[in-house]
Amino acid sequence: MKVSTKGQYALIMMLDLAINYNGEYITIKSIAKRQVLSEKYLEQIMSTLVKTKFVRSGRGSKGGYKLAKEPSCYTVGNILRTIEGSLSPVAALDDDINVQMKDSVTFEVWERLNDAINNVVDSITLEELVDKHMQKVGYEYII
Amino acid sequence: MKVSTKGQYALIMMLDLAINYNGEYITIKSIAKRQVLSEKYLEQIMSTLVKTKFVRSGRGSKGGYKLAKEPSCYTVGNILRTIEGSLSPVAALDDDINVQMKDSVTFEVWERLNDAINNVVDSITLEELVDKHMQKVGYEYII
DNA sequence: ATATATCAGAGTAAAATACTAGGAAAAGAG
């Protein structure tokens, strides 16, 4: 029942892009330094975020990444799913096979668990996280 | 975010023991046949269920397994945790290290997810699952 | 040109997952 580091780092990077946005592209290097994470690994994760159009990239000097949309357009669920695939607790919930298994009593447990997970991750937006972060650190550094 | 087959099978076996209880011990062989699962693998999982006192075992002929307590005494959470360990979505929630990480904004996401997961699995008892099963199959076979 | 980035794909060590295999030990049945 674990979210992989890939998923965790994807969320951290999306949040970093949102918080540190100033119109310009933000480099992997600066994100890796701020978050103390492997540059090359983040690069790899970011590349799938680019492919799924969650972020836009610019190459060369002055290049880097920025969010493709407003922070309010992303949920934690969106972000995790684009990196991790389905968040369902058992594979049987995803494929349409296992027809008879679907009315077993244990299957209902996994359905309820799935609903609870989705309910949480789909209800939290990146904007919400940015706001919470700002409340914690304060706005003093904005001038 | 997956529950392993070990966890899934543990729940299936506990439910099987509850549903097919008739005072006598129930063998792994019969459970494996009913559930169409590997005998040897189930045996391994059952052994940890014995060690954690969730089930009692008897050896030799007429041996097998039975629940140590009433079905109402077990929750899905109990069972999964005894097999899978912590169900928390990220390791950081378990260890007391990562003190500074604990007031990060993403950490709150994992806390909410953790609460949602625990809330579901701890609120479903084995008794409840047995009842639901009986409603599905009906009581006609009891004579 | 050159320094700075992303982009692309391969490689890899370690851990987890999902089993399988073999034999010892206990206990009831004949």
Next chain:
DNA sequence: CTCTTTTCCTAGTATTTTACTCTGATATAT
């Protein structure tokens, strides 16, 4: 007392996943 049944215990193993690293090509502002 022996045979069969069943748990108990430990080891092995193939596959997949995880968490990265490495190398080099390509694009772009200065």
